[in-house]
Amino acid sequence: MKLGITNLIDPHLLPLVEASRAFYANRVAGRGPRSWEELRAVRADLAAPAPSQPPAVEEVVDAGGRSVPLRIHTPVDTPPKGVLLEIHGGGFYMGSAAGSDIRNRQLADALGVAVASVDYRLAPEHPWPAAPDDCETAALWIAEHAEGRFGTTKLAISGFSAGATLAITTLLRLRDRGISAVDTAVLQFGTYDLSAQTPAGRLISDEYFLKAYTGAASDRTHPDLSPIYADLAGLPPVLMVIGDADILLQDNLAMAARLAAAGVHVDLRLYPDSPHGFTAHPTPMARAALDDIEAWLNGYLGSP
DSSP states (O other), X not given: OOOSGGGGBOXXXXXXXXXXXXXXXXXXXXXOOSSHHHHHHHHHHOOOOOOOSSOOEEEEEEETTEEEEEEEEOOSXXXXXXXXXXXXXXXXXXXXXXXXXXXXXXXXXXXXXXEEEEOOOOTTTSOTTHHHHHHHHHHHHHHHHHHHHHSOOOEEEEEETHHHHHHHHXXXXXXXXXXXXXXXXXXXXXXXXXXXXXXXXXXXXXXXXXXXXXXTOSOTTOTTTOGGGSOOTTOOOEEEEEETTOTTHHHHHHHHHHHHHTTOOEEEEEETTOOTTGGGSSSHHHHHHHHHHHHHHIIIIIOO
16 A cells, blocks of 8 residues: 555646646735734735525534534525534634525535534633534534424534534544434534643644633543543544645644544545645636535435
């Protein structure tokens, strides 16, 4: 078995590289806020997310003694074939479920599934474990009510960046409760070592989001914070999406190896000349990755 980076890239993606290079050549690489003051300024400057048509249904749901807001998109003309819990990104300290409305509406229509996005509480106002508590609450509600509310028991979880971290944490919490209702997960370029103790984790050790999210936690290797340290056995099949120009590449490679070693079916997709967050950019490479994600989800949620 050849495990070089080039061996992990689908040759069919190589013709898309030049378009990606052209796009990123004119785009300055971004970095997250470096302090609470910068974070507040960035939040204040953010434009309101574009609305979807039809709009999401906003609902507060209850499970396990907690409540959390969801934004729910359902297919317009057909009953849902499955339910996808979507967890947005933003470094644990930015973003919102509404920011995913356009993409989630597209997924609901393309796949014929219900998509529920969770508005988890943000750091640093609400450090760990607030966000995973909220995501767990949403997952528990979906697992309990999917059949009665949506007419299906097929469930998936997806996460974008910080949302991928929270997706893995949610799967682990459900497993530890003895709940195996989730059929699959899609993880887009998550961060899995928030302790900055592994070589991969040290690459982002100076990022403010780590301090904001972990708060007063005494041990950042706690699996609920840094799932790279968790016992990963018993999780459903996972699709991992990562660009080879992402600073989190090594972290994702390590997480994929740990999942595989734990007996989890993991499909790692590596996209050339693609930085962090690339699936949100208007490039052919992003479209290819989104098509791969849709095909994966359809294989678990769309089949009879």
